Amino acid sequence: MEKAICNTTIEVNEEGFMINFSEWNKEIGEELAREAMIELSERHWEIIEYIQDEHRKEVPLSIRKIGKSGVVDIKEFYALFPKAPLKTATKIAGVPKPASCI
Secondary structure, three states, X not given: OEEEEOOEEEEEOOOOOEOOHHHOXXXXXXXXXXXXXXXXXXXXXXXXXXXXXXXXXXXXXXXXXXXXXXXOOHHHHXXXXXXXXXXXXXXXXXXXXXXXXO
8 A cells, every 4th residue: 555655655564564664764764753753863763774774684673583682671672662563663764573473
């Protein structure tokens, strides 16, 4: 399905996750964050970039993996992305929903 965001039309699945990562840009990420009621800080962007890098390497993501990444600990991850942090962070990052998310 299509979604209009930031004067662009992107393809998303039924849960709102982007289908084509190449369509993502920072403005789209900011708007997706607003929809999740998150105001992005520099710290959020560091985590989003880490998630995108892992996606490019085709590394499966999980809360445990992110917690052991050295980029962010679990407590901070939950503080930055409350309510389903992995699901929310990956959606903002424009990557597919991780298999570890329900």
